[in-house]
Amino acid sequence: MRYTRVSVGGRAVWGRVGEEDIELLSDSPIEGDPTVIGEVPIATAHWLPVVVPPVFYAVGYNYPRHIAHARAETPTRPEVGYRANNALTGHRTPIVKPVGVEGRFEAEPELVAVIGRTLRRATYKEAQEAIFGWTIGNDISARTWQHQDRTFWRSKNSDTFKPMGPWIETDVDALAQTTTLRVNGEVRASFPTGDMVFDPFDHIVEITRHITLQPGDVLWMGAESTCQLEPGDTVDIEISGIGVLSNPVQLEGNPS
């Protein structure tokens, strides 16, 4: 199944994605058993971030080639950081490059695990069973700010810096897929989605030693490659078996 959220009359509504339409649901499918209350055509849907997580977890260095490129040390245990919900935006909505951002303004294509149940002190098997589904994240970074600031607050969490979508796919072997990053249709990166130092379940086991995961929490799994974005570009991230997350890039104050 593919679940998402769309804006209908200004209201956020869960939906189940079909071939041409999105069936609108009475409630979140993550915990409940919602009923169908309507439908909208996919062609005109206003896509929202697939979920607003109670906590937004993000893994840093997790792909060997990324670590080598950054001359970083390979993690010896899973660790996790945080991103902020204000930065989330949906499929097909613009990534806004703030006025004043100089230097590298980059996309990172990431697999995202969506947690389906409350979880503490999970085994690896329990971690596998706790996944509701998988989606795609684009971890936008303004590198000059990243280096100037004490935290990642504006470099990674300015409004629209975290596209997530287009939907949550519940039936896929996510780690057996290929992640492909395209800018204006041209392939800029392609790598095995599962080529990670520690996989999502390793991370969940470690996180839940100290932390209770909650339904709807998201865990962004890091990226192997980054690429530069310019206003006017369209950036697509495809993970085979899941879908394509597509977003145009705009300069702040210049929506055309």
Added chain:
Amino acid sequence: MRYTRVSVGGRAVWGRVGEEDIELLSDSPIEGDPTVIGEVPIATAHWLPVVVPPVFYAVGYNYPRHIAHARAETPTRPEVGYRANNALTGHRTPIVKPVGVEGRFEAEPELVAVIGRTLRRATYKEAQEAIFGWTIGNDISARTWQHQDRTFWRSKNSDTFKPMGPWIETDVDALAQTTTLRVNGEVRASFPTGDMVFDPFDHIVEITRHITLQPGDVLWMGAESTCQLEPGDTVDIEISGIGVLSNPVQLEGNPS
């Protein structure tokens, strides 16, 4: 007014705090105009974190004496980091010290601003007007983990590491108050709440240059002092004009 949330029959319910009772409310008072649907005695209330924020902001170095003590550099502009909602716990609920935490396990008494409206590119005056009210936070840190880890994930965000309460006070000049930290009734720190490098409104102006603040977001303002906690202690943080946030400390797996 004093607003909080309590657990009633396992459900989180907003309340308005009176002398002896908490009037239960139909909805959040932050955006709506809720009606009274019942009441519970304060004496037996099960206090919850006063709000579950869309985003949980936390200021680091912000008090001159803390900065001098840590030999840190005084910030030249407001910056902000993040904490995680799983770590929130309410007034009178235990702070659980995890098995395996060695070394310093410390409390930090913090003023917390609760945002009342959607806000972007705020002026200082708009920032002042956007505050719904003020509460108290205890920023618990396991220092050895803080130094060992790449992020603050478990050192500052393990379950129960972020007590917040007892209520949101809407009618107080928060920056004119005194913050007092007591362990087992003994004063361990006391400082002017408003003696900050950058005040909450300075931070909101800077944050909203890049980020949309949302109703219910919280901004923890940092602390001047820290103090060590041991299992068996009770830690109270008082901010005059707001109230007292009190939490017992327990060792994990040992609730007595």
